[in-house]
Amino acid sequence: MNARAAVQRFGKAVPSIRKNTYTRKNLHNIALKSYSSYHEKNFSALYLAPLWLGGVAYAYVNDSESAQCEVVSSATAAAAHASHASQPHDPTMKEMWKEVLAKLNRIENAVANPKRNIDNLACVDVVLGAQWGDEGKGKLVDMLSKSYDVIVRVAGGANAGHTIVNDGKKYKFHLVPSGILNPNAICVIGNGVVVHLPSLVKELEDLRKMGVDLDGRILISDRAHLVLDLHQQVDGLNEERLGRNKIGTTKKGIGPAYSSKMLRNGIRVGDLRYFEDFQSKLRDQVTFYKENYPDLNVDVEAEIENFRRLKDYILSITVDTIAYLNNAHVSGRKILVEGANATMLDIDFGTYPYVTSSNPSIGSVCTGGGISPNRLQGIIGIVKAYCTRVGEGPFPTELHDANGEHLARVGAEFGTTTGRPRRCGWLDIPQMKYSTMVNGFTELNLTKVDVLTGLEKVKVGVAYWHQGKKVEGMPSNLQVLESSQVEYEVMEGWQEDISKCKQFEDLPVNAQKYILRVEELLGTHIKWIGVGPDRFDVIERPHPLQVAYKH
Template sequence: MASRPITAQRRESATVHPFPMPSMVSIVLGAQWGDEGKGKLVDLLASAADVVCRCQGGNNAGHSVVVSGVEYDFHMLPSGFHLEHCVNIIGNGCVVNLPELVEEIKKNESRGVTNWSKRLLISDRAHLVFDFHKQTDGLIERGRGKGSLGTTKKGIGPTYSSKATRNGIRMIDLMGDFTIFAEKLRSLHNYYKLTFPDLEDDIEKTIEQFKELAEYFRPMTIDTISYLNEAILDGSKKILVEGANATMLDIDFGTYPYVTSSNCSIGGVCTGLGLPPKYIGDIYGVVKAYTTRVGDGVFPTELKNEIGEHLQTRGREWGVTTGRKRRCGWLDLVLLKYTNMINGFTALCLTKLDTLDELAEIKVATTYKRNGVELPNFPASVDTMHDIEVEYVTFPGWRGRSTSECRTFNALPHNARLYVQFIEQFLGVPVKWIGVGKDRMAMVRVF
């Protein structure tokens, strides 16, 4: 049957009662191996946002936000938690350790966060992390021996494994009939105990603990998919999504197997929140002015010398979550070209430029070669990456000219501006912000 033509009357009706313009969602993603300073940009953008969302990962991530000298450390909580006007969503793609989330909430309460209980929403579809997941994580890592992956041992991988095996337990289970929840938890525990008989935990004690947690989190547990989409269609809400970890730790696109267990790239935003792609607006990639990596895994531009130690010390490079020192190296534009291809960044935030202030010269990687032949694509295999040759472009530094007090692009030292412009030209993506210090105001707004 042919469709009816749109009549003048129907067009007039549409004019009188137009659809509201939906909000376009802004997204902040890590473009390297994590620890790029996403929290600082999220904090800046969250000041004008109504809703801030986490879409994947668990408390294996760590974001630091400094406001008026007070430092907030967020692991599971979205980085808008300290802002009284922000609703904070933990999406369905996240895995949540409830006892540790309570501790994180209390820690931030002690630093002045108030009125949070009506501003924190947790997806009823989010999966739960239990203590036996954490223990399993440690046992698996220990069993790898020299082939360890450097996991945070937070139980994230085993929880996502439970999700994929389809015996995982979700927030909605905890909010339902508690007798059924307890049966599911005992069954899941037995499943892990059969595989890992060395597990040492009291499942009955865990059940009692979660009985209390169910009531604590009940007011916050909702269908966040519907909530978020209603906020988008409302048209008046500003919505921000912060990715955890980073693209090079993505389970599909990262340096596998030295990756995390979730999709930390743009696709994880849609699946981890129930966000339709048509509502995606700006995608901001956060890039450290050099490269760091915590834990094991390939690192083509790593500096195992005094320059690497200088970057580590001056940049205060140790993990928010693990406390481990981060490995440091030169900025890798081959890697960034790859992560930009995956995510389609509309603009970049370049962080910690001030860490480079005291260097006489600065290098950036522009080409990977193997056996003298340039690699056309970013390698899929870490075995390939072990013997690649890296070609660099060398820039003169701006030693003696501090960037920490700069607040405009033209105020930056000439050589610092050249460095930033080269990054933009190589990647074809504009740099919108430049971080020049730890405080939230230590930021150059380029445009």
């Protein structure tokens, strides 16, 4: 079965379904034919199989037949069986089957929800940091935002920092989604974010001064918790108490604010609507912390007056963002979730305790935005072509030589939020495999490849060894991680300037080899390649399946 025949059969499928003559057996056959296409190496036909089933789902959704869920579910199961039976070792084939199954699952979801238009399903995409932060998430969000109607932050606070260079202007973001530079997008600060209101207001004022139109374009959740000035003081006091064992926080009050949330004595943005109650909660909060931190210096009445001045403006942009986002989704608006921090700083999945106090991995989309997981489509991982980390904590591939100095100098590795120099090292494949497993990345953006230009040799960490044994997975014990030795692959570097390259083939051969090797090791397609600091210094590299489909 070639691609042409698959298209023809797809065309015939829809009218026959409308007459209810397409049976469960026929759909099993479709899935099994896609399995046979794998054996025939007919990638185009395999890629068409879920599109084919999409036509079937269209017809079923429109006819709303009672058997539709069972029929499409059986096709999905057949394709899954075919996938596991084939056990392809080629990473490209694995990704191909993942894409087929993802599409089949989306079709099954469409059939189970017949009132929705299938074109508008799963139109929520996510951009997440895959390492220890500072990977360049804001740049991709800025580039992609023109294709989306809503950009949303779902976790973290002003400890996040995204920098975008646009027409010679440098924009720095901490709380506002960087998609705000798209004049047609609405930007949302979700319920999972902790917000220091004075910082938010200043950030908005700075953006206005730089010519960004914000009118009607920024919304904040009434359920988002507040970071108080006292939280920032407590953050600093905690670091002092820890001494040599300090975490290396940004001292933005993020941890204490999340602590208040978990202790259930936190204050939320929506509480400003009932200001007398708000004042009472604030006084209780101050009393609670002063009992534990006698050195805390808080003028509670001055704090109350500060909030009184801010509340009218803040309440004018405060909404139920959970309802807003879900209504936007149902109405067909495209949503992009902008991650903050990164997976290895996740309170559950990161190098605990040297982590942030939220979940900047895929789960935060649900808990911090109120978005159901069955609405997600693309999960994009942002990864530097090397690795950096700010603050304390283990860093297996960290460099303390001329190569590390090169990465820091050429990459301008200083924190957007703190200004602290970032620690630099080689790309860490075991760490990236772990991050990919946790988040289920559908594609990757490899940023700052240009920073590697000028190095004679480029290394990639491919395995950890501990006490003579290869370490499987990512160690949870930090002593094991810190005492492990890293096995490296060494590749030839390149000297050519790549900042003007527009296509993958324009890159130096050694740069191409590096990118393809990283893709092979991770088994996930690298769709975007960063070749310079400007917002459009990015090469977009289509998936080979998409190229095959077009031809």
